Amino acid sequence: MTRYLAFREARELLARGRPAEALSVVRPFVSGDPEARNIQGVALLRLGHVDRALRVFESLVLGSNGVSPRKNVPDLVRTNFATALLLSGDVRECLRTLKELKNPGAYTAVCLQTAVRRWWKGLSLWQRLRWCLGGTPHRPVKLDFPPGDVGGPNGVVRPPRAA
Numbered sequence: 706m707t708r709y710l711a712f713r714e715a716r717e718l719l720a721r722g723r724p725a726e727a728l729s730v731v732r733p734f735v736s737g738d739p740e741a742r743n744i745q746g747v748a749l750l751r752l753g754h755v756d757r758a759l760r761v762f763e764s765l766v767l768g769s770n771g772v773s774p775r776k777n778v779p780d781l782v783r784t785n786f787a788t789a790l791l792l793s794g795d796v797r798e799c800l801r802t803l804k805e806l807k808n809p810g811a812y813t814a815v816c817l818q819t820a821v822r823r824w825w826k827g828l829s830l831w832q833r834l835r836w837c838l839g840g841t842p843h844r845p846v847k848l849d850f851p852p853g854d855v856g857g858p859n860g861v862v863r864p865p866r867a868a
Contacts, residue, residue, distance in 0.1 A: 708734055708741075715744050716855050724751035739765055743782050746789065747853030755792045758853075762786035766802075780806045781856050784813040788852045796821060796846060813854045820848050 706714075711730050718727035728748040734741035742761055749758035764825045766778050774783075783806055791799040800821065803814050824846040825833070832842035 706730075708738070711763075712740060712744060715748070719744070719747060719751065719851075719853075719855060721750075722732065722851075728752070739782070743785060744855050746785055746853050750785070750789060750792065750852040755789060759786075759789040759793050762789050772800075774805060779810050780811055780814070781854055784802040784811060784817065785853050787817055788813070788848075791817060791821070791846050792848075792852060794841065796824070796841070816850055820846050823847075 711734060715727040715731045718724070718730065725748070729744060731741050731744045731748070735745050736829065742765055746758045746761035747767070749755075749761060762785055765782050766774050768775050783802055787799045787802040787810070790796075790802060799817065801818060805807065806814055808814070816853065825836075828842055828844065833845065836842055
């Protein structure tokens, strides 16, 4: 199977809610291919393997020092990194990553920001105070959409538009 066909099939499998199969399809291409690694990371997110997905996205987004972000990373990959950060419980780094996007109005970025706003509104006064003092409330952010985006028409499930 060619790279193009494998990526198209993996996207379709993700759109149909079959991330394990998408991971198998893209596996032969992940070594040295950023697009394949992005699809791999999204499949891992959707399988619930957040720590493994985070490592994949860190390797794509962060420079060799493991701290500074690379300049030429597409927003799509950055938003997936932000998603992995959010699901790992690192809300602050997620928001920081979203601020670095070239297009902060991208669909997935807006969905993540909306999820964080909902989370914030659901915190108690003490949890908000703890957050403002640098702590982390023990309450995960819930997403109401499948995590991760692989681009293209099947990349992310978008809700239907209201008539």
